[in-house]
Amino acid sequence: MHLSLVRRTLLLVLFVGLTSCSGRKDTPAPVAFEEVRNNLFLRGNLTEFYEKLEDLEKQGYAYGEGEDRRALRVVFFGDSVIWGDCLTVRLKRRFHERFGDGGRGLLRFVDWAPTRLMDHQNLTRGGFEKHKIPFESFDVPPFPDLGFTGFSHRPSGPSATAIHEPAPRTPMSDVTRYRNYQKGKPELPAIPETQSPRNARFGTEGESWKRVRLILRAGDVHEARANLSYRTEEGQLETLSQQVEFQNSCRSVEFRIPASRRIEMSFQGRPYIDAMAVETDQGVSFSAVVMRGLHQAWLLGVPEEQFACGYREFAPDLVIFQFGINESQTLHYSVQGFSAELYERQLRTLYARIQAALPHTSILILGPWDRFLKQNGYFQPYEAHSRVREIQKRVAFEMGLAYFDGYQLLGGPEGLRKAVSRGLIQADYTHVTYPGGHYMADALFQQLIDDYTEWRNY
Numbered sequence: 001m002h003l004s005l006v007r008r009t010l011l012l013v014l015f016v017g018l019t020s021c022s023g024r025k026d027t028p029a030p031v032a033f034e035e036v037r038n039n040l041f042l043r044g045n046l047t048e049f050y051e052k053l054e055d056l057e058k059q060g061y062a063y064g065e066g067e068d069r070r071a072l073r074v075v076f077f078g079d080s081v082i083w084g085d086c087l088t089v090r091l092k093r094r095f096h097e098r099f100g101d102g103g104r105g106l107l108r109f110v111d112w113a114p115t116r117l118m119d120h121q122n123l124t125r126g127g128f129e130k131h132k133i134p135f136e137s138f139d140v141p142p143f144p145d146l147g148f149t150g151f152s153h154r155p156s157g158p159s160a161t162a163i164h165e166p167a168p169r170t171p172m173s174d175v176t177r178y179r180n181y182q183k184g185k186p187e188l189p190a191i192p193e194t195q196s197p198r199n200a201r202f203g204t205e206g207e208s209w210k211r212v213r214l215i216l217r218a219g220d221v222h223e224a225r226a227n228l229s230y231r232t233e234e235g236q237l238e239t240l241s242q243q244v245e246f247q248n249s250c251r252s253v254e255f256r257i258p259a260s261r262r263i264e265m266s267f268q269g270r271p272y273i274d275a276m277a278v279e280t281d282q283g284v285s286f287s288a289v290v291m292r293g294l295h296q297a298w299l300l301g302v303p304e305e306q307f308a309c310g311y312r313e314f315a316p317d318l319v320i321f322q323f324g325i326n327e328s329q330t331l332h333y334s335v336q337g338f339s340a341e342l343y344e345r346q347l348r349t350l351y352a353r354i355q356a357a358l359p360h361t362s363i364l365i366l367g368p369w370d371r372f373l374k375q376n377g378y379f380q381p382y383e384a385h386s387r388v389r390e391i392q393k394r395v396a397f398e399m400g401l402a403y404f405d406g407y408q409l410l411g412g413p414e415g416l417r418k419a420v421s422r423g424l425i426q427a428d429y430t431h432v433t434y435p436g437g438h439y440m441a442d443a444l445f446q447q448l449i450d451d452y453t454e455w456r457n458y
Helices: 001-024 046-058 082-085 088-099 172-182 298-302 304-314 323-331 341-358 383-399 406-410 414-423 434-456
Strands: 072-078 121-124 128-132 151-155 161-166 210-216 223-232 238-243 251-268 272-279 285-290 318-322 362-367 372-375 378-381 402-405
Touching: 046 072, 046 088, 046 362, 046 434, 072 383, 082 088, 082 285, 082 323, 088 285, 121 151, 128 434, 151 434, 172 223, 172 362, 172 434, 210 304, 238 251, 251 272, 251 304, 272 304, 298 341, 304 341, 323 341, 323 383, 341 362, 341 383, 362 383, 362 406, 378 383, 402 406, 406 414, 406 434
Parallel strands: 072 285, 072 318, 318 362, 362 402
Antiparallel strands: 121 161, 128 151, 151 272, 161 251, 210 251, 210 272, 223 238, 223 251, 372 378
């Protein structure tokens, strides 16, 4: 019997026993969306993730046993709100501080400003084709070249080499200025420095990697070879190679290596590379996937089996989605017949696909804070954004997903204006600044930890 089912059964027995002994009943769980419409947080199916966190802590901050020991995997998908690792780098640091550095997770073969990762060194200099969801894909056409994240890469030739290294934490001058300013303004939210990851051997410079995981699909041929060169902590250079034969769908390839500070990956053949991840064997592996200017549901254009295969092979333990600004603007202007009803159907289909592929993976939606559009010369709220927020929250509630409400956190339109004046939201009344991203990440992480602690102590 799965652990979550065992726990739910025991909790039910305990609840019944307490009720019969005490003669009272606890407050019943909400049964209608109206009862939770204004809640900051819905736990949803996070109990699946909490059980894994509890196991992680009990086993010395590594999940699993023996050769199966691994990091827990968190994948965060977002739009331009997380541009340049804004918000997500802070959430990564908080997870690592509390549970240990499980690695930088999914990497980019080709870096560009919106998708660059902080606290990481990508030394790749071209040589890979990048495939991504095109802008304005409102009719959600099929994307046969793409993997489960909405991206894929192909080597241009045998000399193409991806080179990555752990790196010291990326300094952020905006955050430093905010901290200095906040010292004289105690009414502003504090953004303290995060400490080194739990059990860190390299402080804040990133732990050495012990796993390199690839998810590949056939390109021009039915087989390819993946070649990995790595540099150990002692400075030794070693090489491993694996032959990959493709059949109907994707294939995962994993290299387990001694603790290493540099990897170089090349290929013979030209497979589609849907994912490359670097991990340790403990803590939390955190991935950030930026889909700037896109709708979340355009991921439905990835062929369904291709999409499911990628999720099954990478097997994230928690998937976080932060979207809404592009969808609400499209809805506001009624672009190509986009409607609230269509948006809701798309969300339900997307989440159902993930649940079908990974029924024990938790899904958390970071709901949008308010947003203003410039109308008649002034930045003003618009109804479509509120509609998108309500759809996201109702879908999460009805599908049993977790939800953290950015609107409730900031405090609606007045809270948005205050956040702009405090330097937490940019002057476009939409995007967070780096200090604002830190603030949002801290609030989300603290809510998760508080709820996890309450669940664990129940």
